[in-house]
Amino acid sequence: MPRFLFTCLLSFLSLCAVADESSNADVSKLAADLKSADLNVRRDAAYALAALGPAAAAAVPELTHAVKEDRDDQVWTQATTAIARIGAAAVDAAPALVEKLNDRDEQITFRAQWALGKIGPSALPVLLAALQDPDARRRVNAARALALMGPAVESVLPDVVKLLNDDSPEIAGQVAGTLSSFGAVAVPELQKCLTHKHTTVRAAAANGLIAFGPFEPEIQNSLVQLSKDDDGAVRAAAVRALAKAGLPGNDVVAMVLSALRDDVDVVRAAAVVSLKQLDRDDKHTIPGLLFMLNSEDDKDRSAAAFGLGMLGSSAVTALPQLIAMLNHNDDAEAAVTIKTISRMGTVAVPVLLAASAVDQQRPDRISSALAAIGPAATPALAESLSDSAVNVRVAAASALGNMENVPSQTLPSLAACLKDDSALVRRSAAATIGRSQTGNADVIAALLAAATDSDAGVRAAVLLAVASVRTKPEDALKILGPAIEDENPIVRESAVAGLAKLGESAESLLPKLILALLDSTPGVRRNAANAIAALKSRASSAMSNLLPLLKDPEPDVRGAAVAAVGVIKSEDAEVAAAVAELLLDSSGDVVQSTLTALRELKNVPPAGLKHVTDLLKHERSDIRASAVRCFVGLQKDTSARVPVLIEVLEDEDWIVRRDAMDALGDIGGEAQRAIPKLFQLMSSEADQDSARSAVKDIDAAGPEAIPVLRQELESSDRRLQYYAVFLLGKVGPPAADLLPELKNLRDDSDSKRFKEAVQKSIELIEKKQHSVGDRQG
C-alpha cells in the first residue's frame, strides 16, 4: 500500500510540475504576444495576462514595455491592470508607471496611480523621488498614489506635506485633498491647512477633516472662522465640516441657518446637507428654522421655508406657520412655501384641509399645496369631498383637479358633487371632471344632467367639461348648441369654447357661431372665431363675417379672427390685404398670429412683404422667428431672399437663426454665399446641427468662402475639417492656392476615409483647373 501511495504522490507531483511548466509556457507566450505587430494579438494577450493575476509575474518586463510604448488604449489599460494585480512583485514596472503620472489623459494617470498603489510600499523610493519632480502634475499624482496606500505609508506624510508650499493653488489644493487618506495622523496637518494662503487648500482641508470629527476646540474655532471666509467654496466646506465638529447644538444650528441665506449656491447646498445631518442627532434645527420663519426679512423666511422643505416630513411641526405664510402677497414666496408643504407628504393633508375651512385663507394656494403633495393625498381628498364644511369640499375638489392626473377612483365621488348644495362645490367638481378627460359613461351622464344647473358659473364649468371629456359629439352638441344663446355671457363664452374643442363635429352649428361673432361680449366673439377656425375649410362661408373682426377693439378677438382666416385659407387679394394691415397692429400677439396666417394666403400685396421684412428686426424673438418663416413663404425671388436670410443668421436667438438656416438649406446651391457664416455657426453647440444640415443641403461654395474654409482646414474638429475639404472641392479653381495645404493634410492624416475625401477635392480643383486651362489654351 505505501508503495501505491508513493506512486500516487509522485504522479501528483509530476502533474503539478507539468501544469506549472504549462502555465509558465502560457505566460511566456502571452508575454511574447505583447510585442506582436498584430493589434488584436496584443490586445488578447493583455486581457489574458490581466486575468491571470499574480501568476503573470514572469511577464513583468513585457508588461512594463507595453506600459511605456504601446499606444493602444486597451493594451495599455490591460497591461497596467495586469501589473496592479501582480502587486509587489511588479515593482520593476514602477518607474514606467511614474512616467505616466503627468499624462494629459486622466484615465491614464488614474490607472498609473492605482497600479502604483497596488504595488505598495516597495514602490516608495520611486514615488518619493517623484514628489520632487519638476513636473507639478507628476508630483501631485505621486502624492495620490501614496495616498492610495493609506496609513501603511504614513511615514511619507512629511514629504507630501512639503508640496503644500506649491505656488499653484490648484496643485496645492489637490495635494491637500490627499491628506485624509493617510488616516488620523494627518489631522494636525489638515488643521494647519485651515489657515493656508490658498483657498483651494483651506477648502480641501475642511472637506478632509469631515471624516475625523468631532474635533478639539482649536479646530472647531478654525472651522467657525472658515464659515465666514471670503471664498464660497471654503465656506461651503466649513459648513459641512461644522455638522461633524461636535459643537453645542444651538451654536452650530445658528451657523448653518445663517449659511442657508448665503449668496453662493454651493454654500446654501452645503447648509442643506448639514441640516439633514444635524437633524438626525439634534433637536435645535426645527426650532431654529421656525424662528427664521417669523423673521421680517423675506430672505430669511424664504431660506427657512426652503430648509424646512429639505427636511420633509420631520419638519411637520412647522406646518401651521407655513400655512399662514400662504397668505403672503408675494407669489414667489408662496410658491416656495407650497413646495415646502408638499414635501411633508400626507401628514400635511389634514392640516391643509382644516386651514381651508378658515375663510381668511387663500383657497387657491391651499388647493395648490394639496395637489403638490401628489397621489398620496388622494384617499384623504376623496374622503373630504363629503366633508361637512363647504370650503373643505371645494378645496378637495380643486386639489384633485390640480394634480398631474385626476385620480380616476375619485370620479364617482366628484360626479356626486355635481348635486352638492353649494354652487362652489358643483363648479369645482365640474372643472375637475373636465380635466380628467374621462370616458366613464356614468360620470359623463351626471355631467350632462348638470348642464341646466341654476347657477351660471356651474353651467359654464359643466359646458367646458362636457367638451373636454369623451362625450359623444351628438350629446355634446345637444347641450352646447342651446347654451350659445344663454342669457349669461360667461355661459355663452364657455359654450363656444366647448364647440371649439369639438372641432369639425360642430359644423352643424356654424350659423350660430357666425351669429356669435357679433356677440356683445369679447370672450364670446373670440371663442366663436376659434370655433370657426376649428372647422377649417368647412367654414369658408364664414370668411366675410370674420373680416370685420380684424378691426375689433379687443386684441384677443383680432388675433383669433386673423388666425381663423389663416386656417380657412383664401386666394382673394382683398382678404390678404386686410390681413396684411394687421402686421402693424399694436399687439405683438396679433402680429404673431398675422404672420402665421399670411403664409396660408395668396396674393399678398407688396406692402405686406415689406412689413414682414421689417418684422425681422422686431424686439420679440418669437415674432422674428415667425417673420422668417413668413418671409420665406412670401418672397419667391431667391436672389432677394438669400441676403436677407444671411443677415438673420446674426440674430441673437437660436430659434430665429435655426429657421433662417433651414430656409437657406431649402434654397440649395443658390445660397452658397451663406457658407462662411454657416461655418462660423458650426462651432456653436446651439447651431451646429442646423448649420451642418444647411451646408449639406446647399452643397456648393463660392470663392468668398475660401478664407473661412482655409481656416477650418486647421480645425481640431475632424468634422469641420471634412466639410471644409469637401466644399473647397466645390469651389474649384479659385481654391488652387490651397492645393499645397490640402496635399499636406492628405499625407499627414492616418484616416483612410479622410485621405480619400481630401484627394477627391484635390482632383476636383485640379481637374477644373486643367479644364479651364485647356479652354484657355
Added chain:
Amino acid sequence: MNPPRQKRNRSSLTRRNALRGLGLSLSLPWLESLAPVASAAAAAAARPSRMAFIFVPNGVHLPSWTPETEGYGFELPYTLKPLQPVLDDLLVISGLTHDKGRANGDGPGDHARSASVFLTGAQPRKTSGADIRSGISVDQAAAQAAGHATRFASLELGCESGRGAGSCDSGYSCAYSNSISWSSEATPLGKEINPRSTFERLFANGQSAEMDKSQELRLKLRKSVLDFVSEDANRLQKKLGVSDRQKLDQYLTGVREIERRMESASDSSTIETDVDYPTPEGIPEDYGQHIRLMCDMLVLAFQTDSTRISTMMFANAGSNRSYKQININDGHHELSHHGGDAKKQAKIRDINRFHIQQFSYLLQKMKATPDGEGNLLDHSTICYGSGLSDGNRHNNENLPVLLAGGGNGAIDTGRHLRARSETPMCNLFMSLLDHFGTPVDYIGDSTGQLPGLSL
C-alpha cells in the same frame, strides 16, 4: 424519559418566506410578525439595499431633458415632468461620459457600443462572431459579491426580443446591442421579456414536474396562483399581527392584479398590432402595458427579496420601434437622426417622455410598496439612462442619467447634480457599488468615485 416538549411561540419561529402550493413557492414580503423578536427591530430598521439599471436606446432630446438650474429646488423640464410625484427621490445627473462607447478607431457601430458600454464602461471588441469581448457590468460586479444572499443573484429583464448572435450594427454582434448585463468579459446575459415567464420563474418551486402541472391547471381553469396557495395563506394569516395581515392582503391583491393584467394582455386587443414587432403569447401587444408589467415583476422580485439586483432594457440599442400609443408612426431610430428638423425633435422628445412615464410608474409603485419601516424606493437605487447622449450626433458625453431612490440613506436626492465634463459614468458605478456594500478597485474606465452623490 423524554425531555418536555418545548412550547413553540411566535418569537422562536424562523422567518418563513413563502406560501406553498402545487408547483409554487410564492415568496412573501417582509412581515414583522414572522421575524424572531430580538432581531425584528434591527431587521426592520436595516432593510437590504436593492439596485436596478434601466436602459433606453437612441439617446434623448437634451434641451427638453436637462434642468436649467443645478442643486436643490430645480424645475423638471418637459421630458422629466412625469417624475413630479417622485421629485424628492430623484437625482438628475449631467455631464457623465462613456468614452469607451466612442469609436476610438473602430469605426461605425455606435448603437451596439452604446448598449455594451452602458454598464461595463469597456470598449467592446468589434466582431459579429463568437469572439465577443466587453467587460463585467456593474450589476454583475454586485451580484458576484452579494448575489448569494437571494434566490436569484440577479434578474435581467427586457421589453424587446433580439438575437444573441449575428451582426446587428456595422460589424458588431447582436449580443452587444441586445444585452447590458455581462457576467464576464465574454458572457452577456440574456434577458427575459415575457412577463408570464418571469412571473412563473419568480413563483415556481423548482420542482419542474410540479411546476408544469401547476401552470397547466392554472391556465386551463383560469385559476390564480393564489388559488393554489390559499390554504397555506389562510394558515399564515392566523399567525400574523393586524398590520402584517393588512400587508399580506395588500401584497396578495397586488399579485392577483398583475395576473389579471397578464390575462387581459393575452386576450385579443383592440390596439393595432405593429407588424414589425410580432408578439408571442404572454406579451402584451401594447408596449406601454408590456413595460409596466415587467416593472411589476421587478417590484415583486425586490419586494419578496427574490433578488436585490436587476437590469431592464426598455428597448434594444438602435431600436426602430414606432410608438403608436402616442400617435408616432415613425421609427424611433429614424427619428433620432433628426438633422435639426423641429418636428422630428418634438417626436423624439415625446418618445423620451413616454419612457419616463413608464419609469415614473415603476418608481411610484416602489414608493407605494411597504418595506420594513419605510418603502421599497427608500431602500433602493434605480439608475436610468442611455449609452448615447444626443441620438442625432451619436455622442457619448453628457449622457442622460437619472438616479432614484435613497439607497438606504446613502444618496442625497431631490437635486440636479452636474459632474465635471468628461467624468466617466463608471465613477458613478464605483460609488453605487461602494454604497451597496460591494466596493471594487475599478470598473470599466473609472477614475474614482463620483463626488457630491451622498450626504
